Amino acid sequence: MKTRHLTAFLHREDDMFIAECTEVGTVDQEATIKEAFAGLKEATRLYLEEFPMLETSPRYLDL
Numbered sequence: 001m002k003t004r005h006l007t008a009f010l011h012r013e014d015d016m017f018i019a020e021c022t023e024v025g026t027v028d029q030e031a032t033i034k035e036a037f038a039g040l041k042e043a044t045r046l047y048l049e050e051f052p053m054l055e056t057s058p059r060y061l062d063l
Contacts, residue, residue: 004053006021006023006024006044007021007022007023008020008021008037008040009021009022010033010036010037015031016029016030016031017029017030017031017032017033017035017036018036019036019037019039019040020040021040021044023053024044024047024048024053025047026040026043026044026047027040027043028040028042028043
């Protein structure tokens with residue numbers, strides 16, 4: 001199994017923490033930082049089970 005490193009961003013809105021994984025598009029919102037990252041990890045895992053990332057980098061055409 002190949003390990004992937006994804007980026008997580010965290011920001012606060014009022015009394016909630018929002019964690020986002022921009023490479024995949026998953027988001028979680030919770031009352032604590034720990035819960036937000038745990039929820040994001042689970043959401044991302046479930047998403048990638050259904051929609052796996054490509055093993056190779058995308059190729060771009062020169063037009």
